[in-house]
Amino acid sequence: MEEAMTRYVCLATEENRYDFSLVYSKLFQGKSFVTCLQSGKALLLCHDDLHNEEYWVSGLKVAEQDVEAMKAFFTTALPAFAPAVSQY
Numbered sequence: 001m002e003e004a005m006t007r008y009v010c011l012a013t014e015e016n017r018y019d020f021s022l023v024y025s026k027l028f029q030g031k032s033f034v035t036c037l038q039s040g041k042a043l044l045l046c047h048d049d050l051h052n053e054e055y056w057v058s059g060l061k062v063a064e065q066d067v068e069a070m071k072a073f074f075t076t077a078l079p080a081f082a083p084a085v086s087q088y
Helices: 047-051 053-059 064-077
Strands: 007-012 019-023 032-036 042-045
Touching: 007 053, 019 042, 019 064, 042 047, 042 053, 047 053, 047 064
Parallel strands: none
Antiparallel strands: 007 019, 019 032, 032 042
């Protein structure tokens, strides 16, 4: 049995505030389950996904001027998990 770790964070930029929950679990294929608590939008996110800004910026409703700050945060906040089991 795995125990998932959950972290709640509030990030403030010059113009916006973001509240996220991050659930870390090896059962998410090495990704973290990130939820924007303001919009209710959620997605699976890992370090590799940070290069695909179209995926996570729109998915988490991040303002264009805040993308670099959010990317810097997620770079340090997302762990480098390996998947627990192969999916196929």
